[in-house]
Amino acid sequence: MYKERIDAYFADKEQMLVDAVCRLVRIGSEEGEPAPGAPFGSGPAAALDEALKLAAEWGLIAANHEGYVGTADLNGMEDALHILGHLDVVAPGEGWSVTEPYAPKLVDGMIYGRGTDDDKGPLVASLLAMKAVRDLGIPLKANCKCILGTNEESGSGDIAWYFARHPF
Numbered sequence: 208m209y210k211e212r213i214d215a216y217f218a219d220k221e222q223m224l225v226d227a228v229c230r231l232v233r234i235g236s237e238e239g240e241p242a243p244g245a246p247f248g249s250g251p252a253a254a255l256d257e258a259l260k261l262a263a264e265w266g267l268i269a270a271n272h273e274g275y276v277g278t279a280d281l282n283g284m285e286d287a288l289h290i291l292g293h294l295d296v297v298a299p300g301e302g303w304s305v306t307e308p309y310a311p312k313l314v315d316g317m318i319y320g321r322g323t324d325d326d327k328g329p330l331v332a333s334l335l336a337m338k339a340v341r342d343l344g345i346p347l348k349a350n351c352k353c354i355l356g357t358n359e360e361s362g363s364g365d366i367a368w369y370f371a372r373h374p375f
Contacts, residue, residue: 213339216339216343230261231327235299236251237297245274259271262355267353268280275369286352291356292355294327297360305319309321
């Protein structure tokens with residue numbers, strides 16, 4: 208019963224999605240030296256800060272959990288769905304031919320740059336889907352929470368830390 212409204216909503220959101228993915232891809236978020244509030248280094252912490260800023264701009268309830276993970280909630284109800292994504296990337300390596308790793312570029316409908324498909328792009332798509340549910344006023348009986356990790360590429364200590372303190 209919502210299909211037409213959802214299709215209409217997304218009809219003009221492609222540039223919004225591209226811009227948001229590019230915001231995150233510009234941040235080199237490989238693991239680095241731990242620091243206060245940045246347990247996996249300054250890169251993952253910067254990506255987390257930017258992703259939470261984006262979530263808040265889109266009307267979601269954003270929270271930073273001591274730099275380990277961030278959360279973006281659709282509402283204040285009890286959780287029924289967790290969407291897990293991560294903002295850290297492995298080192299970019301050599302051989303980039305379309306663009307530099309942290310200089311995202313749209314070519315023939317595809318975004319090139321480090322983390323576009325693992326996992327910054329899918330994470331942004333999840334946040335945009337949550338925004339759509341909020342904007343369209345689709346009634347829910349529970350909360351959808353997006354968990355934004357910062358350490359998936361080197362062990363997922365972020366998620367272990369989070370669920371030890373916030374069991375589902």
